[in-house]
Amino acid sequence: MNGEDPVVIRPAAYTPSPAETTQAHWLVRHRLRVIGSSAGAVVLVLVWFLFTARSVRFEMTPADASIAVAGGFHVRLGETWILREGNYTLEAHASGYEPLAAPLTVGGDASQTYRYALTPLPGIVDLDSNAPSARVVLDGQALGTTPIAGARIAAGHHTLELKHPRYQPLTQTIEIEGHEKAQRFALELAPNWAVVSLDSSPPGAAIFIDDAESATTPAGVEILAGSHAVRLKHAGFKSWLTRVEVVAGADQQLPRAVLEPADALVNVTSDPPGAGITVDGRYQGETPSEVNLLPGRPHRIRVSKAGFAPTVETVTLATAEERALRVALAPLVGNVVIDVKPKDAQLSIDGIVQPSSSGQIKLAAKPHRVEVRKAGYETYEGEITPQPNLTQELAVHLLTLAEARLRRLTPSATDPNSGTLVLLAGGEVEMGASRREPGRRANEALREVTVSRLFYLGAKEVSNAQFRKFQAGHTSGKFEEQDLDKDDQPAVRMSWEDAVLYCNWLSTKANLPLFYRVESGRVVGFDSKSTGYRLPTEAEWTWAARTAPDRQAMHRFAWGDDLPPPDAFGNFADRSAAHVVGRIIYGFNDNYVVSAPVGTFKPDARGIYDLAGNVAEWINDYYEIPPESPATDPMGPPSGQYHVIKGSSWMSGTVSDLRIAFRDYGEDGRPDLGFRVARFAE
Numbered sequence: 001m002n003g004e005d006p007v008v009i010r011p012a013a014y015t016p017s018p019a020e021t022t023q024a025h026w027l028v029r030h031r032l033r034v035i036g037s038s039a040g041a042v043v044l045v046l047v048w049f050l051f052t053a054r055s056v057r058f059e060m061t062p063a064d065a066s067i068a069v070a071g072g073f074h075v076r077l078g079e080t081w082i083l084r085e086g087n088y089t090l091e092a093h094a095s096g097y098e099p100l101a102a103p104l105t106v107g108g109d110a111s112q113t114y115r116y117a118l119t120p121l122p123g124i125v126d127l128d129s130n131a132p133s134a135r136v137v138l139d140g141q142a143l144g145t146t147p148i149a150g151a152r153i154a155a156g157h158h159t160l161e162l163k164h165p166r167y168q169p170l171t172q173t174i175e176i177e178g179h180e181k182a183q184r185f186a187l188e189l190a191p192n193w194a195v196v197s198l199d200s201s202p203p204g205a206a207i208f209i210d211d212a213e214s215a216t217t218p219a220g221v222e223i224l225a226g227s228h229a230v231r232l233k234h235a236g237f238k239s240w241l242t243r244v245e246v247v248a249g250a251d252q253q254l255p256r257a258v259l260e261p262a263d264a265l266v267n268v269t270s271d272p273p274g275a276g277i278t279v280d281g282r283y284q285g286e287t288p289s290e291v292n293l294l295p296g297r298p299h300r301i302r303v304s305k306a307g308f309a310p311t312v313e314t315v316t317l318a319t320a321e322e323r324a325l326r327v328a329l330a331p332l333v334g335n336v337v338i339d340v341k342p343k344d345a346q347l348s349i350d351g352i353v354q355p356s357s358s359g360q361i362k363l364a365a366k367p368h369r370v371e372v373r374k375a376g377y378e379t380y381e382g383e384i385t386p387q388p389n390l391t392q393e394l395a396v397h398l399l400t401l402a403e404a405r406l407r408r409l410t411p412s413a414t415d416p417n418s419g420t421l422v423l424l425a426g427g428e429v430e431m432g433a434s435r436r437e438p439g440r441r442a443n444e445a446l447r448e449v450t451v452s453r454l455f456y457l458g459a460k461e462v463s464n465a466q467f468r469k470f471q472a473g474h475t476s477g478k479f480e481e482q483d484l485d486k487d488d489q490p491a492v493r494m495s496w497e498d499a500v501l502y503c504n505w506l507s508t509k510a511n512l513p514l515f516y517r518v519e520s521g522r523v524v525g526f527d528s529k530s531t532g533y534r535l536p537t538e539a540e541w542t543w544a545a546r547t548a549p550d551r552q553a554m555h556r557f558a559w560g561d562d563l564p565p566p567d568a569f570g571n572f573a574d575r576s577a578a579h580v581v582g583r584i585i586y587g588f589n590d591n592y593v594v595s596a597p598v599g600t601f602k603p604d605a606r607g608i609y610d611l612a613g614n615v616a617e618w619i620n621d622y623y624e625i626p627p628e629s630p631a632t633d634p635m636g637p638p639s640g641q642y643h644v645i646k647g648s649s650w651m652s653g654t655v656s657d658l659r660i661a662f663r664d665y666g667e668d669g670r671p672d673l674g675f676r677v678a679r680f681a682e
Contacts, residue, residue: 049073049084054106056081058090061117065094069104094118096179120178122152129187131164140641146187154178160187166224168192168248195220195251196244198232201258205234217257230254236320238262238292264293264317268303270327275305287327295319303327306385307366332365334386339395345374360391372396378404379511409681412607413456415533416509417466420459422607423681426451429543430554431626432661437556439656443663448630451543457536458676460598460609461617462502467491470505471498479594479671480580488597490615493669496643497523499618500535503677507532515679526620528635535620536678537635538663541646545612545660549605556659558604558612563655564588570613571596573653583653595650595672612648615674616664619644623665642667649673 057080058067071088074081083106092100097118106112127136127148136143139158143151146162155178162170167189174185198207199218207215208231214221217232225248232240237259244254268277270287277284277291279299284291293299295318304310308329317323340347340357347357348371354361357372363386372380377398384394413421432446465487468474476484476492484492494502500516500523507514507530515532517525526534536544545558559565564587565572573584577593590596595614603609621636621644636644645664649672652658666673 049075049082053082053084054109055111056083056106057111057113059113059115060092060094061115062094062097065092065097065100065118067092071104090114090116092116092118096121096181120155121180122154123176123178124180124182125151125153125176126182126184127151127160127187128185129162129164129170129189131162131167131189134162134164134167134189137161137163137641160185162187162189164189166192190248192248193222193224194246194249196223196230196246197221197251197253198230199254199256200232200234200240201256202234202237205232205237205240205257205259207232220251232257232259234259236262236265236322261320262292264295264319265322266291266293266301266315266317267322267324268301268327269324270303270305270329272305272308272329275303275308275327275329278302278304293317295321301325303329305329305366307332307364332388333362334365334388335391336361336363336384336386337391337393339393340372341397342374342377345372345377345396345398347372370394370396372398374398376401381511409454412459415458415506415677417469417506419462419466419677421456421677421679422459423454423456424540424544424606425454426540426543427547429539429546431539431542432628433556433659437659437661439556439654439659440661441656441663443625444661445626445628447626447628449539449542449634450630450632451539452633454681455536455540455678456681457540457544457608457678459603459607461490461615461674461676462499463487463598464489464491467494467502470502477671482580482594484594484671486597489595490598490610490674492595492615492671492674494675495669496535496618496667498669499675500620502675503533503535506677512679525638526635531680531682533677533679535618535675537633538619538621538644538646539631539634540678541611541617541619542660544606544608545647548608556661558660563658568601570601570610571650572613572648572658573651577650581651581653585653585658592650610647612658612660613652614650615672616645616647616649616652616670618673618675619646620678645673 060067068091069081069083069088070091072084072086074083085106085108088104088106090100090102090104097120100116100118102116104114127146129146131146133145135145136148138153138160153176155176158174158176160172160174170187170189172187177183197218197220203217205217206213207217207219207221209221209223210229223244223246225246227243227245230242230244240257240259242254267290268287273287275287277287277289279291279293279301287303293315296316298314298316300312300314302310302312308331311327311329313325313327315323315325337360338347338358343357345357347354349363350369365386365388367383367385370382370384377400380396380398384392386392409423411423413423415421428448428450430446431449432444433440434446464476464485474491474494476489478484501518504514504516504518510533512532513527513530515526515530515534516523517527555561557565559569564585568590571590571592572588573581575584575589576591578584580593598614599609601610601613604611622640623642623644624637624640642665645666648658648662651672656662
């Protein structure tokens with residue numbers, strides 16, 4: 001610049017100072033040392049993990065299930081997992097199976113194998129049958145009625161039962177594939193009827209099966225298996241009656257019925273209906289009714305009903321003539337003076353509340369239902385039948401609930417159907433039998449049981465006459481031509497459900513809370529706090545049978561330890577029954593081939609009859625093989641298919657079924673199976 005030559009700047013190579021060179025070398029060496037130290041630490045950790053870990057293998061069903069382990073560090077080498085001791089969660093998935101999340105505890109062994117099986121998803125099942133609305137029970141549990149669509153059923157073997165009133169029961173084992181696969185089962189039930197062909201001369205007669213009209217002759221009629229009454233009725237002819245025994249699937253042709261011309265016919269009706277009819281002093285039934293008369297002569301027809309004045313008519317009919325006789329009965333009345341305490345109690349007669357609980361009232365001369373009630377008092381229910389032109393008195397003194405309770409706790413009681421019950425205090429009893437006891441069965445678990453609640457037990461088994469007041473059409477039938485249906489014989493051939501419905505009927509008549517819960521005519525449970533009538537529990541029955549004051553607690557039989565029983569002790573399979581039962585007690589004869597009248601033999605020291613012998617008895621409890629642990633007031637499992645049966649019967653002749661500890665079970669009636677009633681005292 002300013003004429004001077006310019007300065008030229010040229011690049012030159014850099015040469016570090018000795019201090020800078022020393023610092024750079026130190027940084028390089030330090031970084032290498034750090035990297036070497038970290039790698040060594042990783043190697044040490046890995047060596048420590050491999051040294052302390054365990055080799056674990058999993059065997060899965062199905063084999064293609066995917067597996068994952070959660071809960072800690074692990075290494076998978078093919079089919080082998082490297083895991084340290086401790087707790088993990090094994091997760092597994094497979095198509096068609098429920099996901100698995102199972103706890104896994106790895107132990108101290110160097111090599112370990114764990115096996116898991118995934119649960120198949122349920123199958124999707126459709127069920128149908130040739131019997132419409134057949135009841136389906138799967139493995140003892142109600143499933144519904146056919147057809148059933150889309151039922152989810154676990155994979156595996158299952159027992160299927162189908163029942164229908166018109167078909168024979170079917171039991172079948174089915175195999176469910178599961179994995180949400182759809183399966184369909186179409187089941188065939190065998191009909192429980194046969195076609196019975198009937199004809200008549202003249203034709204066109206109405207056919208009645210057990211009093212239910214079904215067709216006109218000639219016709220083939222489907223009739224359920226069993227014994228049935230068949231009646232043919234044709235205008236101008238006498239009714240033709242026969243009885244037919246029907247075997248399922250065995251069709252039959254009855255001989256042609258030749259109808260006889262009716263002499264004469266009068267159709268008797270009355271207002272009110274239900275009046276008795278006598279013709280020339282002979283009873284002919286109740287109104288409305290058709291009565292055959294001899295033609296050409298007068299007949300004295302009397303129509304009468306309790307509480308009404310009888311009416312008498314004289315009727316003469318020509319041959320084959322038919323006539324209607326309609327009678328209006330005039331009511332008879334009587335005076336009743338009623339005195340109720342407390343005065344403000346409510347009085348009802350035949351369900352109609354009266355304006356006053358005391359005073360004089362005129363009533364028809366027939367039975368009337370009387371009810372007196374007040375809150376805090378025991379309701380009175382009774383009956384009175386006024387007499388024409390007479391004055392009667394009815395005094396009702398209501399008891400407070402406390403007074404009534406004390407009165408009820410008497411040594412004995414009478415149910416509304418004239419059955420006697422004995423008050424029992426309960427206590428401790430040993431149920432079941434020792435494994436060393438001859439005749440012991442596998443379901444007789446030995447256990448200590450305490451019956452803590454006071455209860456009443458029927459002194460006698462329920463008779464045919466008593467049961468028919470509840471179920472008028474019941475018949476106990478015959479066994480090998482031996483009659484089981486006499487009024488004083490024990491009622492048999494009823495189901496467990498029929499027996500408990502009888503108990504509810506008694507409770508209703510006695511104004512007691514129902515013990516059994518019923519929905520749509522089916523028993524669905526019970527109220528253990530109810531004091532209504534019921535069947536005895538197995539614990540109560542055993543306590544009553546085993547601890548009677550006149551016997552030792554652990555005798556095998558009600559009479560002791562040895563066979564045969566003492567003379568006239570009870571009704572068992574004896575010499576007189578040898579031609580109707582398989583096994584009898586040799587050297588014993590009670591003189592009854594089948595069941596004896598209830599109360600025939602000597603009662604025990606408490607006044608209870610036939611806990612051993614005559615008929616076996618339905619028990620409240622559902623059947624199970626009970627645990628051997630002690631229990632207080634056990635009432636059996638909450639549900640099940642079968643119910644316990646206790647006690648020997650007129651069919652019992654073996655060491656096993658004669659013992660007090662013997663336990664049977666069932667759901668349907670038998671010719672040697674009845675029941676007695678019980679209820680809690682409070």
